[in-house]
Amino acid sequence: MRSKFAFFSLILFSLTTFAKESAVEHPCSTIEIHTQEKLKLSKTERKWICGDDESSSWQKIPPWQARFFLKTFLQDRGYHKPSFEVRGDRLITKVGEKTVLKSFRFISPPEGFHPEKRRKLKGRALTPGLLSEIEGWTKARLQNRGYACPKVEVTSVPKEGSMQIFIESGKKHYFPKTSLFEVRGSDREVYLNRYEAFLPGQLFDLSLTQLTANRMVYDEFHLSSYFDVSCNDQNELQLAPRLVTGDPQLISAGVGFNTEVGTLARFRYKHTQMDDSGSYFESQLFLSFVEQSFENSFKLYDGPPYRDRDYWMPRLFLRNEIEGKYEATSASLALLYGSTFEFEDFRSEFRLGPAYNHTTIREPARNTFVSFSTQGEFSLQSHDYEYFLRDPREGWQVSSTLESAFEKLGANRTFHQWTYQHQWLSNWNDWDPPLMILGWRFKVGTFLMDDDRLFYAVVPETLRFYLGGDANLRGFGRKQIPIDRLGSMTYLYQGFEARVGEVFPYNLQPFVFLDLAWEGERSLKLSRTLYYSPGFGLRWSSFIGPIRATLSQGSVLFADNLNFKPHWQFYLSLGREF
Amino acid sequence: MKKLLIALLIIFLLVIGVATFLWFNPSVFLNEKNLNRVAKSADLDLHWNTFRLDFKNTGLLSKEIILDTEKFCLNHPPRLDFCFDKILVQFHFSIQFQKPYVAFRDLNLDIISKYFYVTLPDEQKEGAMDKPFQWPRIHLGSLDEFMGRFLAYLPEETIKNIHVDMDPLVVNLSKQLQLNASLKSDSTQEKVQLKTTAVLNQADVKKFEAQLNAVLTLQAPIRLQAEGAFTLPGPNMTNNLQIHWQDRPEFTLKTTVDFKKLKIDLETDGSLAPKKWTLKIAGDIRHSSLPFERLIISDCPIQLAFQNDQPSQLEWPCDFAIANLRVRRAKGLPKTLEFKTNLVSPLNFDKQNFSAHPVFKINMEKSSLGELHALTQIDALIDLDRREIKKLQAEQLKAELFIPSLTAWERLLKDNRWAIPAPFNVLKGSIRLTAASRSTELLRKNFSLYSSLQTDLASETQTLKTSTQIELDLDLQKPLVTLSGIVSLDDISIDLPYLGIEQPPQFKPDARFMSKKKLQKKIKKDEESKATNTKFVIDDLRIKTARPMRFSTRLLDAPIPIDINYHIRKSKFLTGQIMVRQMGLNLFKRKATLQKFNITNFKDSDVQDLDGLITYKTSEVLIKILIIGTTEKPTIELLSVPPLSRQQILSVLLYNKSLQQLADEEKSTASQMDQALLNNAFGLISLFFLSSTPIESVYYDPTTQSYTAQVRLDDQTSLSLGSDFEKSQQFTLRRRLGGPWSISTELEQTEDANDVVTTLVEWFKRF
Known part of the structure; x- marks a missing residue:
């Protein structure tokens, strides 16, 4: 009994020990990678470190070059402590532990920035993607608080698992006092009062320009709109809308079935640009054995385009x-x-x-x-x-x-x-x-x-x-x-x-x-x-x-x-x- | 006057008389009693058992002197402490009127000492002016002749008997440095033998050990033979010396060093003839960390010619070889690289000045790895009194390295850190590098170097032919290096690495990751905001292509042709253009033509301007995609002939259809794509890759400024969700049936009714 127990304990111990040992991957015969987590290299990455049989110029990759590329790919996945050894023809890589973010620091954040509100950063793999993400987040957060043209630079010390975000917020900007904009890419000038989510002279907030653009698209008058935000050499805010309008009229006819009324037919007509002011008309005829309906609606504006x-x-x-x-x-x-x-x-x-x-x-x-x-x-x-x-x-x-x-x-x-x-x-x-x-x-x-x-x-x-x-x-x-x-x-x-x-x-x-x-x-x-x-x-x-x-x-x-x-x-x- | 003369005469005669008396009776003043008096008055602890000093007159101008003393001891701390058991010095000398002016013979020497301690005084540094340096005039001919200058008689006549035994002989050179020596000499009628040993200790640690045995043959032909060895325990160095002097001094010095991984075996054979000194050096040096087994010095005779007993010409040809290169699979590579060097210089000692004009050449013998030729000529003037260099002018400097085959270097380096990277490691051909310099005063620490580099390399699919001429100005005092020149890319064709349909991987490590030290430097630099110490400045550099460079990739049928014309001035004014020439490409899975793509740098601008044009032609319409703006903010504009709206242009590009054939949601997809283009969310690379991906439509969320590919179940079927965010939501699955027809299934949820599922076949038209 005791011997059986000892035997099974030994098996269990061996299995757990084996489980803790790293896996060994061979993307090709000259590369051996020891890793604790499965490392999935893309086809492109494999070819860059192993060589490309289909290209005479990239068929043979010197060990140091393979090591250079592999180091870059590992860095992209958060591994900053790989070790390399050349044994004969093979490059043996021990991937090491993944570096996770342990601490981060915002340097010179302006008042009201509240960087402490950022979560879901610590414990994540320290990758270039994470740095770019926090850079984008910081920039957007600054732009939502009046700093239209901030400069943000992110660095990281993998050995410490730390990240530093350097901020040059610049001065605060305000929305222009006029609602008349020159549309970039054309010689038109339009009013955007109808859709503006901001008041003239209000503190700049990038999210409000996005909201304005969304309103224009949801209104179905414009197929796409976007605000180009930049600062000129005098550090003055330049805000320029870019608008794309589409063909205004749509007609459609369909037949089908639904769970409520059975067989049906539907006809639609829409005109989204009845006049320069942006008025629209929509009509729908719905026919079924159970229900027939005819809906018509207008939305009539006046004045110059998009002002009223x-x-x-x-x-x-x-x-x-x-x-x-x-x-x-x-x-x-x-x-x-x-x-x-x-x-x-x-x-x-x-x-x-x-x-x-x-x-x-x-x-x-x-x-x-x-x-x-x-x-x-x-x-x-x-x-x-x-x-x-x-x-x-x-x-x-x-x-x-x-x-x-x-x-x-x-x-x-x-x-x-x-x-x-x-x-x-x-x-x-x-x-x-x-x-x-x-x-x-x-x-x-x-x-x-x-x-x-x-x-x-x-x-x-x-x-x-x-x-x-x-x-x-x-x-x-x-x-x-x-x-x-x-x-x-x-x-x-x-x-x-x-x-x-x-x-x-x-x-x-x-x-x-x-x-x-x-x-x-x-x-x-x-x-x-x-x-x-x-x-x-x-x-x-x-x-x-x-x-x-x-x-x-x-x-x-x-x-x-x-x-x-x-x-x-x-x-x-x-x-x-x- | 007369009386004066008489007085002088009397004095003179008295002096002569006294001198004559003393010459014939030196024992009157040189005797034991007087020596005692001198010792007492000088407070010296000098004592002896017996003391005899006799002078015998053997002629008018000759004498025999006998000094015989026993237990002659002196103790004068801290400098002297010795005791001789016996001193017997007996010799005969005579004065003659030719060289040597004093002739010695019948020397009988018997000195036995049990201890001899001397402590040297601290060295006094002398000013440069106190001891002017002058090369001693040495004339080393035959030993006979040499001794003849000092001995009037033959050595066998001069020396009767010598017996010296001094052991130990201790010299305290400084507080920690002590020399322990022994000196023994015996003579016979035929020869005199000398044995000496010396050990130098520093703080009780042996630093140096030597022994020398010499034999001087007294009978003709007189010759001196000596053998000795000296070792330095520290670096485990052993030197065996053999000296032979008959016709001229000759020596052989064998040196071995075995210190950690370093092993040296050298043999120096010297021959010091009156008009020429020759030193032949041969040996090898081994160190396990070197990329070769050993450095062999094979034929290295230093020749120093003399004129008027002073060096007049130095000649030093030397052949050495690097043997057994440590490379695996060294097939086709030479085992040994041989170099020939030669240093020739006239030498001139002119009062306190020494001048030389060395010319140094080094040539690597022709081998598959390459040829190296270098030549330098220097004009040097040294002030011997002040011991400083007054002039050091490099009259000429030329060097040339020719690598006939890059393949040989690729095989040599392939397994180490210097391996040639892909795709250049398959190139075959030659590289020539030359460097030259004008006459330069090296003491001014300001040099100019001209260099040219020519590459003539090619492989099956690649070419790398360039020619570069640059001028480097080095100012070591600042320090500052200034570069000017021209780089001509004559014919370049490179294969780009594999690129798949997925996003390409990072090509190099992200520079945002850094060490703590580098971060601290960066923070400090940002805080101080001071201009960095410029150590390298590009003063005027032009980079241009003679014909477009061609970059091949599997993603395009034809290589990408790129022309460069760049001008960099003062390291900051970068003007010029990178121009991509006309080529075909796939855009949104359609064949298009890249008419041009130029990246231009203007003076005083930190960003690069973009000017690109892609054209796409169908039987009905010509579409022009303009890529403009800057590399920081690229912008895409769409034009067409005949003029269509932007939306129509996108629809034609994405679906190759006219507007009338499109279903509504495709229009929406196109508009979202357009929005993404406007928002520059698409990098130019993404635009390119999108055309290669199987996903045909994109959904762009302006709220988060990110784009996501909307899943298309197949080419004609799409999923979408519509919501008014108030009371109803529709989830639609739509499939295009061809032309303006589509079928859709819609799930509608409203607050006031049950969920309704509707299936419709619809016909659309936009106008």
Whole structure:
């Protein structure tokens, strides 16, 4: 027994010892590499150290040259302590330990730079890529704080595992006081007021130029835009936009199938440059056996190109629905006036205008709903929120809508639908990249009418409030709440989320959340029944966008005879963010 | 007057009389009693057992002197302490009126000493003016003749008997340096023998040891034979000396050194004739760290000619060889490299000045490795009194190194750190390097050197033919080296290394990684912000090509033709151009033509201007891609004939289609690509590599200023994600069916409805 134990111990010991020993790689017969981690050399690298049989000039590589190249390739991977030995025909390389970054120091950072906020550096392999990354990060951080033309130099002492970042920030710059820019590459001058995310004379911030460029592209007027930032010999800021516009008109036609309406056909027409001011028109015709719709919308600007922020937005919408439970035809005509205002840290937008709605229900019982309503929207959005839209981490957004229908203008009864929502995101301790992102979502809505009891008779189902789904209560099915009736008159929702930032590999970000909501069948009143769903999820920032998966259990407090069985709810969504 | 003369005469006669009396009776004053008195008055501890000093008059002008003493001892610390058991000196001398003016014979010498200690006084440094140097006039002929200058009689007549035994003989040269010697000499009728030993110690450590045995034959022909050895224990050096003097002094010195890895075996044969001294040196030197087994000195006779008993001409031809080069696989390489040197110089001693005009030549014998010829002629003048060099002028300097075959050097060096790197190690041909200098006063420490380098090298696919003429001015006092010249790249064709479709690896180590010492230097330099001490300045250097250089790479069908015309002045004004000539290339997987690509440096500019033009032609349109701006910020502009929008140009380049055939998302891809071009996120190299990669479209994120290749499942299928970031998101998989047709599957998620999946076949047109 003892001998068997000793024998197996010896085997185990040998295996572990063997496991600790370095692996030996032979990229070719003349090179031997001892390494503890697998070293994958590319084909090009192998040929540079071993020789290229296909090239007479590069077939034979002298040992010192192979050693020189190998040293460079190893440095590129963070190995700074290789040892070399020539034994006969072979170059024997012991790669040694990978050098990781142990300490770093910013030299002469300006006030407000806060280099201590940079994380995810220590412990990483000390490679040229890491040095370039920190150089780019430092430069961008300086440029986001007013230093438009900084000089940054990075050095490293591999023996100590240290990195030094030398900063010459230069002076602070400010945005030009004019919004009229000369477009680089042309002799045009354009106003960029409509898209500017910065105020004239504001402290320079590179992210705001990027935001401005994004707005121009998202508006679909320009296919690409970019700001060229440089400083001349007198160290004055030179800001020049580069714009590319495309062909303005698009027409498309398609036939297909979808899970909701079955066979369908779709026709689209878009004109993104109706006039010099940048007005646009879009029309879409959608045909299926279940639903047919015709949407048309304009956005009309005035004045010289891209100067004005005011616009008119006429819309015409026609729809015919042939559902199993009902058949209806609806038409909507609206004329909204909108405008945006830019502040130093945020953007505001409001829209207001009347709308005419006509709905005729043919089945199960013929009925006609006509109403004139007003639609009002007001929103504020911080620049941070807008800048990090594709990868939310910081900022806030507030919006409110008011839609009114008037009895004397076609509606059965006068009622007003008011909603308010805000979203707040915070990068905990301002780490870069973020360590933890905290989020708070708040939504509230109610109807205002003189007699609450007429709500369900007067207000169409489509306008009522529903809760449940991956947009609010994630532990409940889509529009599951209210359970016992069709829609609510008042609701209040709050959601809290804590998401891990860039900590795990492969861009995986787990998070936990808690959704809370109340609803009520009266105006400005909420029942005491609390719907809540704690849960957890995983966000993956893929190359095509964010993918979120959540698992949550919906529960009810103060159920008051509600027939509800708690259950686990899973959601998988693409592109949706908190 | 008369009385004076008489008085003088009387005095003179008295002096003569006294002198005559003393000549004939020297024992009156040279006697034991007087010696005692002198010792007492000088406070010397001098004593003896017996003392006899006799003078016998054997003629008017001749005498016999006998000194016989026993136990003759003197103690005078710290300088002298000796004791002779016996001193017997007996000889006969006579005065004659020809050389030698004093003739000795019948010398009987018997000296026995048990100890003899002497401490030399500290050396007094003499001023240069106190002891003027002068080469002694030495005339070394036959021993007979030499001794004849000093001895009137034959040696066998002069010496009757010699017996000297002094052991130990100790001389304290300084506080730590002590010489312990012994001296023994005996004579017979035929010869006198001498044996001497000496050991020099420094702080009780033996530094030097010597012994010498000499025999002087008294009967004709007189000859001297000596044999001795001296060793230096420190470097383990042994020297065996043999001296023979009959017709002329001749000696043989054999030296061996065996110290750690160094081994030296040298033999020097000297012959010192009256009109010519000859020293022949031969031997070899070995050291295990040298790249060869040994250095052989084979034929090295130093000849010094004399005129009027002073050196008048030095001639020193010397052949040496480097034997058994330590190379493996030395096939075709010579085993030994032979060199011939020759130093010839007239010498002139003119009162206190010494002048010489050495001419030195070195030639490496013709071998597969090469030929080396060097010649230098110097004019030197030395002040012997002041012991300083008054003039040191290099009249002429010429050197030439010709390597007939680089292949031989490649084989010689291939396994060590000096190996010729690829791709140059396959070149065959010759290299010629010459250097010359005008007449230069070396003491001024300012020299000019002219040098030229010609390479005539080629291989199967490469060529390296250059000619360079440069002038180097060296000012050792500053120190400063200034370079001017012209480098002509006559015919260059180089194969570039393998480059794959992936990003090329780093070519050299990143200079941002440094040692702590270098970092501290950098920080100090930045803090002080002072101009660096310029040690090397390029005053005026031109680099130009006679015909375009050609760089071949597997990524292009034809080599890249590049012309250079650079002018560097004062190390900072760099003007000139690097021009890439017209060539075909692949761009976005299409055949295009690089019409030109020039990198230009203007005076007073730190950056290089770019001027590049790539043309791409189809049956309908000619597209021009302009690469402009600077190397720091390159910019790409697109033009076409007929004029298309930038977007259309990109679409034609990327997809080889006209705009009408494109689907919407391809347009978006093209615009993102354009954005990346505008943002210079693409380096010029990336632009080139992109055309070779299988990934055809890119997604550019202006927020993070990075680009990522969007995955295309195949040539016609793409993935994309659209989001309004408010209420809905669409995930679309689209596949082009050809022409304006495509099929797409879309997943739409909205707040107010269930997820909807839609599949459509669509037709697009942009106008």
